[in-house]
Each structure stands twice: as structure tokens, then as C-alpha cells.
Amino acid sequence: MDFSFSSDQQLLKNSARAFLDEHVKPALVRSLIDDPRGESEALWKEMAQLGWLGLSLPEEHGGSGLGMVETAILLEEMGRAALPAPYLPTILAARAIAEAGTPEQQQRWLPAIATGSARATIAFLDNDLSWDLSTATATRAVGAPDRWRLSGAKRFVPWAHVADVILVPARSQKGLSLFFVDPSTAGITMSPAPLMDVAGRWSTLALDQVSVTEMLGPSGQVGALLNSVVLCGAVGAAAGMLGAARRCLDMAVSYAKVREQFGQPIGSFQAIRHKCAEMLLEVENSHAATYYAAWALDAKSEDHAVAASVAKAYVGDAARKVCSEAIQVHGGIGFTWEYDLHLYFKHAKALEAMYGDGDHHRELIVRQVAG
């Protein structure tokens, strides 16, 4: 039983922190706000060189074969920097391909993702907005056996506008299936769904008789695959929220040490100090929740699904509280666009809604522990 990071894991964390502190300063995040892509190609290439894009991919496809714990370490640091990049959607798609793809599909996409020449995403949500994909997916796939036409609407697809491939769940005659979709195919209308997070981008996809030729995973039976990818997304999002929350806590504590009112630092007042103590409690509990769940996914422990839902539900609430209270500790300055707090506040908020919100995961928990 050892809950602390191994020396390799600690090294990964330290190097990620050092890299992001140097290359992803708030000024860079802000400079991408009005950028049409909203991300930096140079940064993506550097992340590939650092081995981050292939971190969890199999070694035979140019990856490092590491697990969800290492992935969560990176995602926490990325959340701490509010890094604008399609990292989580890309690795989730890669995970699905690594798990269910044919050798050809893996060869086509995984090395390209690991080297930074391809980005990917998964279009989970339909208009229904439920993360219970096996019942909620209304997008239709008509045809067979090697050519289908997809029609429907996909909502809030992260980073679809820069993706080289979009994995689209759709209902075929055989049931829920997953399709490789080239975003440039005729019949796809993609429009931005602007959100408050400056480190994320969403798109709305209208699919009208979109011609596709390739399926990922067993025809009509990808419910389990998609659910497991959603759980990875949930833990990944928890890690990102944890990072954003820790950043907000650090900023609040630093500010409370130097900001003076009534002739003394505001951190000496219990009203502020107790808030900061509660924020630390939430951050530490979120750390335990995130990394327990990440480990449980890697170890395929009996409780891995519950643990992933626990992490998403708990950290979502905790991060919202911590980031909000950080604004409160700062007072007026925390409400300004100039001050950087809102970058992390908004980033955590956006992740809260993805891969199942708290309500969704609390229901999943109850189904598993109470029936």
C-alpha cells in the first residue's frame, strides 16, 4: 500500500510543472482567446516531443505504455495552467482506438497521435445531453456492411474544429456503434459553441447523410467501450479540475498573505484563514479521490467504476467551491478580466459539465451500491 507517487511519477509531475510554468503562462492562454484554432501548433509538437501525447499509448505504436495515474498527473498540471489544447479528447479517442481498433486502424492513427501529427475527439453527446450513451444516442447510421450514412446532431464536441478524426457514436440496425468520421466529409456542418472557458473549445455538429466507411469496435456493441472511455474522461476531467483548484488555492493564499486591510494582512483574519483551510481540505480530498480512481482504472480493481464516478462527482463540487472561494478571498480584483483567477475558475467549470456531471455520476454510484 503506497499512495505516494513513485520517483518516476514525481519526476513526470515536476517536469510537467516546469515546462508549463515556462511555456504556458497566463499571457499565452490569453493570446489564444481570439485565435481561430484556440491552441498552439508549436506547443502541441513540443508536447509530442516530451512524450505526453503517447504517454498512455502502447509502445509498439510509439507510446510509453503508461497508465491513468501518469495521465492524471499530466492533466492535473495542464489544468493548473489552464492549457488550451485538445489533449484529453485526443487521448480518449486514442484509448478507444487502442482498445477496440483493428491493427490497421491502430497503425493508421496511434503513431500519428503520438507524434503530434493527428488530433482526435469523440462526439459523445446528442441533443438529449445524457451521458448514458447506450440509451441516449439518437444519431442514426443507415446502410451496411461497409458504407453507412450518419444523420443527427452532436453537441458540445470538444476541439472538433481541429480534429483530424472524430469518433461518432450512432445507432445502426445492430445497435450502438462507433464510426470514424473525417471532419471534411460532405454533409457535416460544424459551428462553434462558444463557452466561457478560455482554455477549451466546443463545436456543434449537424450530420446530414454523412458517408462513412469505417467502424470502431464491434458493430452494435460499443456501449461498454464508450462507458469505459467516459469513465476515463471523468477521471481525466477530475484531474484537470484538481489542478485548476490547486492553482486557485495557491493564488488565494499568496494574496491573503500580502493584501492588507485594517492595517494587517487579510490572511490573519479568521474569516479568510478558515476559508483557505476549507479550500485546502477540499483540494487534498480531491487529490485522494482523483488518484485513487486513476489507480483503480489502471488496476481494474473491483470498485474502479464507482471510484471514477466518486472522483468526478466529488472533485466537481470541490473544485467549484475552491475556485469560487478564491475569487471571494480576492474581492474586487478577483472579478476583473485583468486578473488571472478567472482562467482557472472557468476551466474547472467547463470540465465539471463534461464526461458526466455530478448528478449523473451520483446516480451511477447509487445504481452500483444500492441497486
Add this chain to the structure above:
Amino acid sequence: MDLNYSPEDVAFREKTRRWLEENVPRQDLKTLDERKAWHRTLYEAGYVGMLWPKEYGGWGATPMQQAIVQDEMARIGAPPPINGLGIGFIGPTIIVHGTDQQKQRYLRKMLTAEEIWCQLYSEPNAGSDLASLKTRAEDTGDHFVVNGQKIWTSSGPIADWGILLCRTDLKVPKHKGISCFLLNMRQPGVEVRPLKQITGLSLFSEVFMTNARAEKDDLIGRLSQGWEIAQTTLGYERGANSLGRVTRYAISYHQLVHAAKELKRGGRPLIDDPVVRARLGKMYAELEVQRYAGLRVLSGLNKGETPGAASSITKLSYTEFEKRFYETALEILGPWGQQMVAGEDFEEVDTSSGEPGTFATAFLWSRAGTIYSGSSEVQKNIIGERVLGLPKEVRADRIAR
């Protein structure tokens, strides 16, 4: 990072489980003698004083082994050993600060519960501000004479000995004039009056000392070193109890789920109500996070790390959780949740968490945790100052007059 239990820990757990299944008393322990006998059985089996060094009669076990024992005892509903305060706090204080003579005299009888111990710290006007305590000890040449009043003394009526904080020097600032003694509770100058608490039980007391006698040999550390000694006592690590505590919550949670399946409102079981489900989901998430956080602290302890001030985070976390948990339970149970005795018509109001009783009892009990052993507000001050490094507050008693 590896959250699997080691093969040794798994084997130890199995051995402990078997031993408990064979040895746990079949009937409730009613008398003090019965509880002492059970304590003694636990001690001889190696399950009490586990973290104490072997030279003082302990077992030199690992924090993980101790946590496993507490976990297994919670699982099976075994009665706890009785001298918890002595073995958890007072004995370790004597081991660190006591003389050889004191160690010889007190430690073994503490371990075997031949002598029961209590803690004489809080006073009516010295709660969170413990250092303002007023109980006096005056040197008469041969011994010290003690006068004053203590309060919230757990195990007061059954205690043979107490660890006492009292003022020995009135001329120095308040933190500097306090000394620490071991006080014989079985003497004419010590009167113990039970205090009835909101649960209706009397598990703690007021203690009145009128010309009570404290021996010079029973001074712990140096004269006026009492505050420093109290700090090490209060700083005792809280990690090793984490698994057992969470297991008790988990048992209680599943009892609540069971009750929510049995109870109907508007013709359908409560468990089918989305509002109830959302509450149950939130509580389970919080419960599991307590477990994960407990494992994290435990794994650190097991590697010899000392969380120090960070143990305040643990205490704050689980005591506040416990309140939210039983509040939620009572909201779900409605009027049933308020019953102090389970009736035959609905036995599901019983919970095994904490003291035996109903959810109502556990709900009342849960108010204690955020007050005793340093209130939540004190813990937040400690976290703010010593973990986060926030500036100390300006306090009236720190301003030079």
C-alpha cells in the same frame, strides 16, 4: 503508487479476522470488569498497544497493522478496548517525556487496563483557549497541592489516574506557567460529577480538585514545560484509526440504504425517489473520499512520515463529514429517524455506527466530533497558520500590555 495491500498485510488481516470471529464476546459487555477482561484478552492477543515499543509492553506493530485490526473490529462489531485515551495519548506522552520511574510505574498497568486513565485539560473557562486554564498547583515542599475544576473529562467516573495541566507560575505569560502532572484520581480531594450529554448518556464528567495531592515524582518533564508537552499530546497522529472509522460509516450507510428500500412514501420505496438517490449518491461519494484520504494518510504513516499539523485536515474532514452524513440520514428517514429506540414495527432505524443505538443517537453523537480534541475552528486556525503559512491573527492576549 500502488494501493494493493501487501501479502503480509492480507495475511495479517485474515489472521485477525479469524481470531476475532473466535474470540469476540457473544453477549454485550455490561460491567467494567467484563470490559477490562475483554481489553486484557485483546492486549494479550497483540491487538492493544500495537504501536508502543516492545520495551514498554507494546507490540511494535506497523500503523497499517493497527489500522487493519481496527477495521476488522469495526467490521465484526467488536467492543473496543477501554483505555483508549491512556493508550492513544497519555502513554505515548509518558514514553516521550516521562522518567524511567514513571514509565516503570504506569505504562504496563495502562496497557492492561489495570488502571484507567483520563485527561484533565479543559476547564469551564478554558476551552479552545486552553492555555488560559486556572487550576493551580502549589509547591508545599513535600508535594504539590491542587485546586481547581476540570470539565468534559471522558471516563472520569472509572478513571484511576489523570494527566493534569495546571498553573504553577502566575508571574509569567500564560503559556509559560503551566505544568503537567499525573494525578491520582482515587483520593479525597478529587470529586467526579457525571455530566449528562445531549444523547442522554453520561460519558464525561466534571472533576473538582480541592486540596488534592500531586506528588513531585509525578511531574512530567520540567516545571512549567506543561504547554509544550500538551502540544505533543494534541499533535498525536490521527491516521491509524482511519480504516475502522470509515468501515463503521460504511456499515451505517448500507443500513440507511436498506431502510430506504423498506420505507415507502406516496406508495413507492424511498430508494426510487430521485431526490433521495441524489442524496445517497453524494453521501457515498463523500464516504469513499474519506476512505481514500484515510488510505493516503495511512500509507504515509506506514513509511514513517509524520503528518504533524496536516493531521488537522484529517480530523476536520471526517468530523464534518460525519455531521453531514447523519443529517442526510435523518432527512431521508423522516420521523423514523428521530426514534431513540428501535421498535418492532421498524427496526431499520438502528445503526451500528459509533455507540450502539439508532440513527437519532448517531446524529446526536455526530455533534461532538467537531468540538472535542480541538474544535473545527481550532483545526482551521492550525491549518491556516502551520500548513498554509498564513499570518497569525492579532490577539488580545498576545498584545504586550
